[in-house]
Amino acid sequence: MTATRSDAALLLPDATARRLLPLARATSGETDATASPLDGSHLADVPQSTLDDVDAAFASARAAQPAWAELGASERGRRLLAFHDLLLAAQAELADVIVAESGKARKDAVEEVFHLAMTARYYGQYAAGFLRPQRRRGVFLGLTRIDVHHHPKGVVSVISPWNYPLTMAMADGLAALAAGNAVVAKPDAQTVLTALAGLELLRRAGVPDDVWQVVTGPGGEIGTALVERGDHVCFTGSTATGRKVGVGAAERLVASSLELGGKNPMVVCADADLDAAVDGALRGCFSNAGQLCASFERLYVARAVYADFRDRFVAAVAALELRPGLDWTGEVGTLTSAAQLDKVQAHVEDARAKGATVLVGGHHRPDLAPWSFEPTVLEGVSEDMECFRDETFGPVVSLYPFDTEEEALALANDSTYGLNAAVWSRDHARARALASRIRCGTVNVNEAIAASFGSLSAPMGGMGQSGLGRRQGPEGLLRFTQVQAVATQRGMGLGAPTGASREKFAEVMTGALKVMRALRL
Numbered sequence: 001m002t003a004t005r006s007d008a009a010l011l012l013p014d015a016t017a018r019r020l021l022p023l024a025r026a027t028s029g030e031t032d033a034t035a036s037p038l039d040g041s042h043l044a045d046v047p048q049s050t051l052d053d054v055d056a057a058f059a060s061a062r063a064a065q066p067a068w069a070e071l072g073a074s075e076r077g078r079r080l081l082a083f084h085d086l087l088l089a090a091q092a093e094l095a096d097v098i099v100a101e102s103g104k105a106r107k108d109a110v111e112e113v114f115h116l117a118m119t120a121r122y123y124g125q126y127a128a129g130f131l132r133p134q135r136r137r138g139v140f141l142g143l144t145r146i147d148v149h150h151h152p153k154g155v156v157s158v159i160s161p162w163n164y165p166l167t168m169a170m171a172d173g174l175a176a177l178a179a180g181n182a183v184v185a186k187p188d189a190q191t192v193l194t195a196l197a198g199l200e201l202l203r204r205a206g207v208p209d210d211v212w213q214v215v216t217g218p219g220g221e222i223g224t225a226l227v228e229r230g231d232h233v234c235f236t237g238s239t240a241t242g243r244k245v246g247v248g249a250a251e252r253l254v255a256s257s258l259e260l261g262g263k264n265p266m267v268v269c270a271d272a273d274l275d276a277a278v279d280g281a282l283r284g285c286f287s288n289a290g291q292l293c294a295s296f297e298r299l300y301v302a303r304a305v306y307a308d309f310r311d312r313f314v315a316a317v318a319a320l321e322l323r324p325g326l327d328w329t330g331e332v333g334t335l336t337s338a339a340q341l342d343k344v345q346a347h348v349e350d351a352r353a354k355g356a357t358v359l360v361g362g363h364h365r366p367d368l369a370p371w372s373f374e375p376t377v378l379e380g381v382s383e384d385m386e387c388f389r390d391e392t393f394g395p396v397v398s399l400y401p402f403d404t405e406e407e408a409l410a411l412a413n414d415s416t417y418g419l420n421a422a423v424w425s426r427d428h429a430r431a432r433a434l435a436s437r438i439r440c441g442t443v444n445v446n447e448a449i450a451a452s453f454g455s456l457s458a459p460m461g462g463m464g465q466s467g468l469g470r471r472q473g474p475e476g477l478l479r480f481t482q483v484q485a486v487a488t489q490r491g492m493g494l495g496a497p498t499g500a501s502r503e504k505f506a507e508v509m510t511g512a513l514k515v516m517r518a519l520r521l
């Protein structure tokens with residue numbers, strides 16, 4: 001693979017941090033220093049929130065939320081559309097901040113900006129329709145009218161990870177805003193500047209200061225405080241933390257949506273277009289250096305085309321441009337932290353030691369960036385190896401041959417996770433049938449991730465240990481609402497009239513139910 005160190009200036013201008021950091025609600029006087037994964041250089045001294053700051057954030061968000069809800073869905077939508085435009089206009093600076101904080105390739109950073117803009121457009125255009133009161137059928141036709149309303153829950157807590165620091169920190173919250181809620185958000189400690197750069201634009205788009213606030217600090221303390229205060233807790237991160245968050249919310253009888261880890265399978269059928277499948281596998285395995293919840297770590301390939309696919313894939317991986325830096329030249333950036341590197345190295349070393357073959361990659365590249373690791377393809381991975389079942393969350397994928405599609409299905413479903421999958425075949429109908437039997441919240445046919453994730457009308461989320469609830473689509477907005485049914489009775493009441501025979505009433509009811517059944521009412 002081509003691997004060079006980028007010559008681009010690696011640091012953000014100090015003025016960027018000075019402008020953004022005051023937007024956080026953080027008065028402890030303490031700071032947490034962050035460094036860029038690109039070169040380990042100092043990025044920012046991030047002010048830390050106290051629990052009093054969190055209380056103040058929730059109190060002011062609660063006070064501001066009713067007026068935000070009163071604005072109406074159409075006006076809120078207009079402000080989301082203004083945010084869309086500001087995101088596109090500011091994409092160069094946003095990409096600089098994202099790359100500096102996360103170390104991802106610039107093309108991956110820009111994809112985040114696009115995904116967030118598309119989310120703003122989707123809910124900006126459609127939220128009013130999703131929230132419109134619906135008429136439903138009452139007990140008896142003509143006698144009972146049912147109106148279903150969706151009210152905002154209040155203040156939504158949003159807790160997000162570092163891997164997609166812009167869109168994971170904001171996309172869910174945009175749906176909450178569109179539904180009339182306020183938001184208190186806690187980004188990961190490594191990527192606070194990105195979350196604040198988004199917040200700056202949101203305020204410029206007309207979202208009042210108190211309606212979206214960002215607090216900072218360690219997950220165990222400030223994240224927990226958000227779980228203890230929100231009217232809905234929206235969490236994206238690891239399965240281990242998500243379980244704690246879900247329990248914490250459940251204890252308060254507050255709903256949570258949990259977007260968690262994955263060990264995602266991709267199936268290449270014998271009739272697949274192999275060029276397209278190889279291309280998709282590159283995107284699906286190595287976007288964001290594999291630090292993507294939906295990325296593929298298990299590739300199942302029909303034995304008839306296995307050797308052909310493997311050779312083409314390995315050649316394509318070897319040709320990837322591994323070049324961490326701010327400019328556009330790199331296809332793969334660096335891992336974001338020492339902890340990520342440790343996990344990735346441990347999985348590769350464990351597999352190597354137990355007999356797997358490293359077909360390409362497999363090396364730490366400190367000459368490029370402190371935590372850079374080569375895109376890696378493994379063969380001969382067996383059940384006793386850590387990377388067989390555990391999420392690596394890095395640029396490491398294992399290849400496995402299969403003989404029948406039933407076997408491929410069984411292998412794909414052999415995981416406690418169930419987030420994302422892909423099927424590659426020229427026979428779309430057969431591929432869709434296979435896809436619907438894979439136990440994952442999203443399955444892409446002839447694309448890796450973007451077909452489902454980029455289709456904002458498609459619900460996205462995990463089965464099994466990959467999470468609870470769905471983001472995107474109407475589901476992604478309605479989860480932030482309380483559903484209310486208002487029933488209006490016209491004319492006669494629904495019980496036996498006072499003084500009437502109860503037995504006679506039961507007979508009338510029985511007749512009425514039979515008629516309704518016969519008329520399919």
Ligand code: NAD
Binds near residue numbers: 221245
């Ligand atoms: P993490 O669970 O360690 O941290 C995520 C967030 O939770 C951070 O903001 C952290 O500060 C906070 N946090 C930590 N402990 C907490 C606690 N006790 N209470 C409340 N908040 C707490 O996850 P991570 O390592 O930062 O992220 C990587 C993981 O996220 C991977 O497993 C990945 O698959 C998953 N992920 C999932 C999705 C998805 O949509 N399903 C998207 C991105 C990442």
